[in-house]
Amino acid sequence: MQYLLMIYGNETVWDTLSPAEQEQGVAAYNAYTEALRNAGVLAGSNRLAHSAAATTVRETDGKSQVLDGPYADAKEQLGGYYLIEVADQDAAIAWAARCPGASHGIVEVRPVWSESS
């Protein structure tokens, strides 16, 4: 089964960290990525740019509407994701618990849609 681990965090907190703390934070994510790769479960991952760089597009009354900013105006924003291939939900949650994002924010675990689900 493939699961998407979505990492939500408060972007303003990151900006307040010292360069050394930021470096330690990035290193923790690199180690996590390496652990996923070593276990053979990593299917993809990316860190996202700041949500201020986001744009939303939707069609209303037959016209495209383009807006600046992320879709949800929440304190916690999607900052990155991991796509993993594991046996079941328990294994996906076990990996989510190891994600540094679970310490500084929230990790949402979502199964990728499949015919059987």
Place this chain on the structure above:
Amino acid sequence: MSAPAAEAQARATADAVARASYGKLIAFLAAHTRDVAAAEDALSDAFAAALENWPRTGCPDHPEAWLLTVARRRAIDAGRRQQRGQKVTRELELLAGLENEEAPQVPDLRLELMFACAHPAIERSVRAPLMLQVVLGINAATIASAFLVAPATMGQRLVRAKNRIREAGVPFERPLREDLADRLDAVLDAIYAAYAEGWADPGGTDAARRDLAEEAVYLGGVLRELLPREPEVLGLLALMLYAEARRKARRSACGDYVPLDAQDPSRWDLRMIDTAESLLRRAAAFGSPGRFQLEAALQSAHVHRRRSGAANWASVVALYDALLALGGSPVVAVNRAVAIAEWQGAEAALAALGALEGDSRLIQYQPYWAARAELSARAGRQDDARRAYELAIGLERDAAVRRFLQWRQAALRP
């Protein structure tokens, strides 16, 4: 008494009974029907009735018996709706018996309930959660978080296990002598699994949540009360108390992780350690060693080493050998390798770890990589150490331990 005061007193009494007697009440309610879920529903109705009635009527003299009587009545009402007549007469007789007594005593069938929870017909991984729920009344969501399982999934597993108790005819009884050792092992394993989850839970500092490790120690104490002459029961309780005594010393004042060898022994709970020591001595007097006594003896050796400054690593390794001979896991093998490093050096320890390579269970086992990192660093193998630290950091759940390992990794020579 003012209304809020009466309500507060009712709640306090109900909480106290829940703490001391939840499992006893569930065990007695479910013993005949083997329907644990129905017993839980009935008891939860009874607690609701208590909170409604006690502020008006005052708390009863025997709150346990009061709750049992109400729960019994609810269970019988529910049962009557489902299957008219059956067994009801017998239940009413029992109930009448209880109500007539001067100082009613609820028979203690918690041990029988624990054996049912850890019955071979119940899937191993759900035994500890089941025991925590039905013996201690901990809710499914709390248990789910502790065992890192989705609450809905945990709920389904608990329901399935309770159905199995009812449908597969899992008995509420103490096993016969010849089965006792095996069946008791399953109960001890489940309690220790609960303890281990609680011990590893970095959220254990959350005061609002009942601490799982403490609950497991409590269960161990209940078991000791019920089976005071079983050496492994004493061994398990000793083991948990040794670990529990060091719980607070694992964090510094600013929240950093402190490994065993850097802990300040004055921050250990010495009374808990004394209790553990005397339990272990009493267990040893039976002359029948087992897994939990050996694990407790290892904890005792660590405590003595740190308090006296004198270490006997050869005997520590011998204890690990004995554990391995009992069918030890790779977990034991990893700890044994760490002890070998102190006795015969890092290279010998790495050779012992090397024998485990290829065991697929270790790929995601964080302590294996942490041990391999430390030993490689000590043996001067910088690159191996760096790589092993990387994986240990990536597999760690606890932010404080993660930071600690990052410092260790950064301290390696470039």
